[in-house]
Structures are given as C-alpha cells and as structure tokens.
Amino acid sequence: MAYQLTHVEGTTALNMKGISEPPAASSLPGAPKVRSRPSPAEHVSTARTVLFVPGNRRDRFQRALTAGADLVVVDLEDAVPPQDKDAARRAGEVLVRNGTPVAFRINDPTTPRGLGDITALARASGGRPVTLMVPKAENPHLLQAVHDDLPAGSALIALIESAVGVLDVRSLASVPGVARLAFGHLDLSAQLGVDPDEETVLASARFAVLTASVAAGIATPIDGVCVAVRDREKILSDTRRSLRAGFTAKLCIHPDQIEPVHAALAPGPDELEWARRVVDTMSEHDVGVVAGRMVDRPVYLQARAIVARASRADHEHRDALRDDEERN
Structure with missing residues (x-):
C-alpha cells in the first residue's frame, strides 16, 4: 500500500509573533567558526553523539549547539508537552531558516501534528535539505512518503523502538533517504515488559538493527540513551556495551554525557x-x-x-x- 502525506489545513502557517530569531550556530558565543559543512546524510552517518534538546526550551539551544555533540536533535515529540508543541515547531522553523545544522525529531507522521511538522520544516527550509528523526518507524512506505515530502538531499534517521519496527527493520533500513537507524531501547523494553538494563534480553533486537544497517549499506546504528546523566563510569560502561554490539554512536540527553561517550568510542x-x-x-x-x-x-x-x-x-x-x- 502506497502512502501519500496529506497536509492538514492551517498547520503550516508561520506565526513568529513574540519569538525572536535565534542566532545561527556559528554566531553563538563560544561556537567554532563554520568550516565546510557536510551533507545531511554525511552529518548523520559520521555522528558519534546525538544530543536531544527540547524544542520548547529555546534557552537550552545555545548550550546544546556548543556542547561538542556531533549532531543536535531538536525534539518536537516526547520532550515537549502538548501545550508547547506549536511554540516548539515555530522555534524549529526559525532554526531551519537560519541554516542551523540540527536535526528534528518530529511527531508521529501518521497524525496531523506530525504532518504539520514535516510541512512546516520543509517550507521553512526554502528548498535546502533538512534532517528528520522519525519516531516509532514501522512502515517503509510511510518513511518513503516522508522523505519524498522533503527537499532534495534531505536525510532521515529511523528510530526503531517497537516490536514491529524490529521485525521489519531490514525494509526500513533500505528506504532511500534513510541515512541511519537509531535504537530506542527504552520504549521497546516498555512495550515488551523487559528490563532495559539486561544486556542479553535486547541482544537479538540490537543484532537485527545492526545487520539491517550493514545489509542496506548505511552507517552502523545509533544506540539508545543512557539514563545516567552525570555518572561517568555508568556512561562509559553503557557506551562500551553499545560498541561491543556494533553500535558506533549514542543518543544523549544531557551535554555532560558527550565527553564520556566520545572517550568510550575511541x-x-x-x-x-x-x-x-x-x-x-x-x-x-x-x-x-x-x-x-x-x-x-x-x-x-x-x-x-x-x-x-x-x-x-x-x-x-x-x-x-x-x-x-x-x-x-
């Protein structure tokens, strides 16, 4: 069954009243000067640390962009309460118009909210490629429809965090435009009713995500977050486990996790x-x-x-x- 994204009337209107334009990443205090910028697919494929920042917390954008993460993902989904989702999307539009090199975790693309995210970010880009993380990726036709709705050169990160996603992971990894898979082990563990810290329980799921990535010829996958924010030894141990499983990047939820993740991956x-x-x-x-x-x-x-x-x-x-x- 082919999918076509239907845009909901009124979801893409840009209302920036009361929202000042955040500076481009290169003009932020402490930010390095912008050198040659990789394509979205290259940026995603080479990242070791993928740092989430809530889309409704513009006060945290600067720190996220200058914390040393290889890729920053502005979260429009789980980290944003329902009453703040419109504001988060508008802030994302501003970042896209400024050319700030970030990715966006959108809301479920089968919902009006997710469709609105795709339309708004694509329109704000002015035809420049964008990078989207698609949550609970389960259907390759839907992933293809999302990518087809974006400017040429755009890249997708497919977040594998459900039983269906794991079982269909090879078809998801093979969708043109999917640059990398990410493994959402916490959501998957909750669905399965298993302990996310028990390495052996999710070993087969991690192996499926890894082999699907290699078979599709895309970058090795990104492993899920470590819930320990400032426990350096725990972060090191968790990242080394990821590396043993063939994962060469980690999702991060706090800037303090970046250095130990980089250290463990070296x-x-x-x-x-x-x-x-x-x-x-x-x-x-x-x-x-x-x-x-x-x-x-x-x-x-x-x-x-x-x-x-x-x-x-x-x-x-x-x-x-x-x-x-x-x-x-």
Missing part, C-alpha cells in the same frame, strides 16, 4: 597500535599474520574502522585547539 592504545600495523602492512585482499593474529579481509576492514575512529577523535581534538586559538 580505541585504546593497544587496539589502535594493532590496527595501524594491519593497515600499514596489509591490504584488503591480503591474508597473513600481524602480531600473532590472522588477518584476512574482514579483519582488515575491522582494523581500518578502528583507525578511522581514532582519526575522528584526533581531528576533533585539533579542531578544538584551533577553535580555542581563534577565540583567544
């Missing part, structure tokens, strides 16, 4: 030394032994991914130092 010195030796001495088509370990194509690709993760961390460190010099 390879250790011994692991990095081995990976660099593999990459320096072998090719993708070789078979041999490096440091006592057999290396074939799958192992070589794993080593290359480890080196890429380290390069990302080194690049971020150099950028931070350069930004500090520019501010001083």
Whole structure:
C-alpha cells in the first residue's frame, strides 16, 4: 500500500509573533567558526553523539549547539508537552531558516501534528535539505512518503523502538533517504515488559538493527540513551556495551554525557597500535599474520574502522585547539 502525506489545513502557517530569531550556530558565543559543512546524510552517518534538546526550551539551544555533540536533535515529540508543541515547531522553523545544522525529531507522521511538522520544516527550509528523526518507524512506505515530502538531499534517521519496527527493520533500513537507524531501547523494553538494563534480553533486537544497517549499506546504528546523566563510569560502561554490539554512536540527553561517550568510542592504545600495523602492512585482499593474529579481509576492514575512529577523535581534538586559538 502506497502512502501519500496529506497536509492538514492551517498547520503550516508561520506565526513568529513574540519569538525572536535565534542566532545561527556559528554566531553563538563560544561556537567554532563554520568550516565546510557536510551533507545531511554525511552529518548523520559520521555522528558519534546525538544530543536531544527540547524544542520548547529555546534557552537550552545555545548550550546544546556548543556542547561538542556531533549532531543536535531538536525534539518536537516526547520532550515537549502538548501545550508547547506549536511554540516548539515555530522555534524549529526559525532554526531551519537560519541554516542551523540540527536535526528534528518530529511527531508521529501518521497524525496531523506530525504532518504539520514535516510541512512546516520543509517550507521553512526554502528548498535546502533538512534532517528528520522519525519516531516509532514501522512502515517503509510511510518513511518513503516522508522523505519524498522533503527537499532534495534531505536525510532521515529511523528510530526503531517497537516490536514491529524490529521485525521489519531490514525494509526500513533500505528506504532511500534513510541515512541511519537509531535504537530506542527504552520504549521497546516498555512495550515488551523487559528490563532495559539486561544486556542479553535486547541482544537479538540490537543484532537485527545492526545487520539491517550493514545489509542496506548505511552507517552502523545509533544506540539508545543512557539514563545516567552525570555518572561517568555508568556512561562509559553503557557506551562500551553499545560498541561491543556494533553500535558506533549514542543518543544523549544531557551535554555532560558527550565527553564520556566520545572517550568510550575511541580505541585504546593497544587496539589502535594493532590496527595501524594491519593497515600499514596489509591490504584488503591480503591474508597473513600481524602480531600473532590472522588477518584476512574482514579483519582488515575491522582494523581500518578502528583507525578511522581514532582519526575522528584526533581531528576533533585539533579542531578544538584551533577553535580555542581563534577565540583567544
């Protein structure tokens, strides 16, 4: 069954009365200067930290944008109470018009509220691509309809957080325009009636999300949030579990989670030394032994991914130092 999004009359009117224009990210105090900007799909695919900020809390936008997260998601859905959803959408429209490089978690696209989010953000973009996170993704035809309703070059993050979503995850990952999957383990656990902290319970669901991503040729998925906001050891442990399961990014709910997530995702010195030796001495088509370990194509690709993760961390460190010099 094909889906076509129907726009609800009156949901896209822009009423900015009483809402001042927030500055673009590059003009915020403390923000780094804007260099070359990746496409939405590239931005989503390379992010390690995906930080939510409530769309009705404009007072938190600046901190979110300058906290060091790879991608900021302005939440128009769960974090916003019903009476504030119109204001949150209007604030999102302003961010889009300013070209601020953020994503938006929209409301359920099968509802008038979700349809209004899509229409308003697409119209505010003036034809520039946007990035949307689609909650409770379950139907590939609906995902395709959402993407078709956006400007060319737009990207989707499909949030897998229901039993149906897990069972149909391969078809969801294969939708053109879906740049990455995210795993909403808390909502899924609530639906299934299981403990979200029990690693073995959700292992098969995580594996399904990972294999669907790899099969579709998109970036490895984003794992769900750690509910510990300032417990660094808990965040490190939770992120390392995500990495063991093949997830190379985390959803975050507080800026204090960003640094430990980045630290946990960075390879250790011994692991990095081995990976660099593999990459320096072998090719993708070789078979041999490096440091006592057999290396074939799958192992070589794993080593290359480890080196890429380290390069990302080194690049971020150099950028931070350069930004500090520019501010001083």
